[in-house]
Amino acid sequence: MNKNQVTSASTAFPWDHPRFRSWIAVARACQLMQQTLTRALAPLDIKPPHLDILVNLYRFEGITQQELARKLLVGRSNMSMLLPQLEKRGLIERRGDRKDKRVLRLSLTPSGQTLTQEAMAIQTALIEKSLTGAPIEDCLIVAESMERIIGILLAGENDAEE
Amino acid sequence: MNKNQVTSASTAFPWDHPRFRSWIAVARACQLMQQTLTRALAPLDIKPPHLDILVNLYRFEGITQQELARKLLVGRSNMSMLLPQLEKRGLIERRGDRKDKRVLRLSLTPSGQTLTQEAMAIQTALIEKSLTGAPIEDCLIVAESMERIIGILLAGENDAEE
DNA sequence: CCGATAATGTTCAATAATGAACAATAAAGT
DNA sequence: ACTTTATTGTTCATTATTGAACATTATCGG
Numbered sequence: 001m002n003k004n005q006v007t008s009a010s011t012a013f014p015w016d017h018p019r020f021r022s023w024i025a026v027a028r029a030c031q032l033m034q035q036t037l038t039r040a041l042a043p044l045d046i047k048p049p050h051l052d053i054l055v056n057l058y059r060f061e062g063i064t065q066q067e068l069a070r071k072l073l074v075g076r077s078n079m080s081m082l083l084p085q086l087e088k089r090g091l092i093e094r095r096g097d098r099k100d101k102r103v104l105r106l107s108l109t110p111s112g113q114t115l116t117q118e119a120m121a122i123q124t125a126l127i128e129k130s131l132t133g134a135p136i137e138d139c140l141i142v143a144e145s146m147e148r149i150i151g152i153l154l155a156g157e158n159d160a161e162e
Numbered sequence: 163m164n165k166n167q168v169t170s171a172s173t174a175f176p177w178d179h180p181r182f183r184s185w186i187a188v189a190r191a192c193q194l195m196q197q198t199l200t201r202a203l204a205p206l207d208i209k210p211p212h213l214d215i216l217v218n219l220y221r222f223e224g225i226t227q228q229e230l231a232r233k234l235l236v237g238r239s240n241m242s243m244l245l246p247q248l249e250k251r252g253l254i255e256r257r258g259d260r261k262d263k264r265v266l267r268l269s270l271t272p273s274g275q276t277l278t279q280e281a282m283a284i285q286t287a288l289i290e291k292s293l294t295g296a297p298i299e300d301c302l303i304v305a306e307s308m309e310r311i312i313g314i315l316l317a318g319e320n321d322a323e324e
Numbered sequence: 325c326c327g328a329t330a331a332t333g334t335t336c337a338a339t340a341a342t343g344a345a346c347a348a349t350a351a352a353g354t
Numbered sequence: 355a356c357t358t359t360a361t362t363g364t365t366c367a368t369t370a371t372t373g374a375a376c377a378t379t380a381t382c383g384g
Contacts, residue, residue, distance in 0.1 A: 014286045015221070019293045022301040023195070025308035030192040031235050032315045033185070049340080059177070066362060073193050078341055080364050102349050102362040124176045129318075130311045131181045139184040141303050146187035149292045153194040156291075211370080228332060240371060242334050264332040264379050 033130065040122050044115060049074075049082060051123065054108065054116040057092060062105045091115060195292065202284050206277060211236075211244060213285065216270065216278040219254060224267045253277060 014020045037048050046054075052072050056063060063071075065079045083106070086092045091112035094104040108116060131139065176182045199210050208216075214234050218225060225233075227241045245268070248254045253274035256266040270278060293301065 013221075014217075014282050017286070017290075018298055018301050018305070019296070020286060020289055022305040022308075023289050023293070025305045025312065026188060027192055027195075028235065029308040029311045029315070030189055032312055032319075033189070035235065036315050036318065047340090055176075064362080073190065073197065075342060076363065077343075077365080081340075100350070100362085104363075120176050124179065124182060127182055127185050128179075130314050131185070131307075132314070133310060134181070134307050136180055138303050138307055139180050141300050142307055143180070143184040143187045145293075145296050145300055145304055146184075146191040148295060149191045150187065150194055152292050152294070153191070153198050156198065209370090226332080237372060238333065239335080239373075243370080262332085262380070266333075 033126070037123060037126055040126055041119060044119055044122070046115070046119060049078075050086060051116075051119050053079075053082060053086065054091070054112065055120060057106050057108045058113065058116045058120075061107050064103045064105060066103070068106065086112070195288070198292075199285060199288055202288055203281060206281055206284070208277070208281060211240075212248060213278075213281050215241075215244060215248065216253065216274065217282060219268050219270045220275065220278045220282075223269050226265045226267060228265070230268065248274070 015024070034048055037051075041047060041051060049072075053068065056068055056071055060067075065083065066076060069076045069079045083092065083094065087094055090109055093107050093109055095107070097103045097105050177186070196210055199213075203209060203213060211234075215230065218230055218233055222229075227245065228238060231238045231241045245254065245256065249256055252271055255269050255271055257269070259265045259267050
């Protein structure tokens, strides 16, 4: 309709909408944080996806590959590719469940726990550094906004499946 | 210093820190938005990276591959892989600059402009839908926080280079 | 003007992530 | 009990992204 009509309201382009601009900033910050974290983790010879796995094993001992994949929002096949690497490095263990012979239960080895703590320290330091100057109340608003977005997107996903 | 000191404040784990939790929410929302956008763009046969390129050509006619890569926070080689695809589809044009024979200046073809508008409409709708219920003032706080983070991370990047 | 240095784009090998197809096992319906 | 359906994990082909090495062209210092 009013596509090139830039008379009074000058919101003809997406990047003029506050919500759009806001989200673009979120996406850029995320991308940049990911890259920075990748470099910061290089000395430990792991990458962000590995850290995500390790942290979840740290928190949820005995988790399943399926559950892990769901938490990380990735496909099961991805776990089938990454977990054997970590296992060969002696960071994690995969043991078959007795009751359900399909599932493999995951846990950290002692050296895996150590590495995870080191990596979490790096990540925490990076986040702290990046969010210096951001008041806690702003952080809470950000968290709330993101949780709401996550809820909406997950709901939409389930709708589409059915 | 006080790393394992869990006396009164119970902030022993990263995920107990408000800033950490806040950032994790940001990362998850981003990942989810990316996946949702990927599906929403499927009918147009493009993916988020292509859309990022198209939008920037829409905004900045005659931009260089180098400049584009910098804006998108990706490597030059990535542009060398993606742009020929879009060119073959007749969505963009690459013309050599007369003054500087190294650079290729990028622009959208008419069909590229049409596709870009359609894709931007999809993206805008998705963002609007995801941010319904988020007050504009919260959006502004989010945007501010993210801009600050971007600034800090970019500064750190430049430091590391030198 | 000319050699050194920098910038632009391309190519290539390596790595990651995905979805589809598959095998093994469990659960449900009859 | 047994057939059907679902779930879990793996494999494979495909695509995306990266960084390093390279060729070409600009720029700078002498």
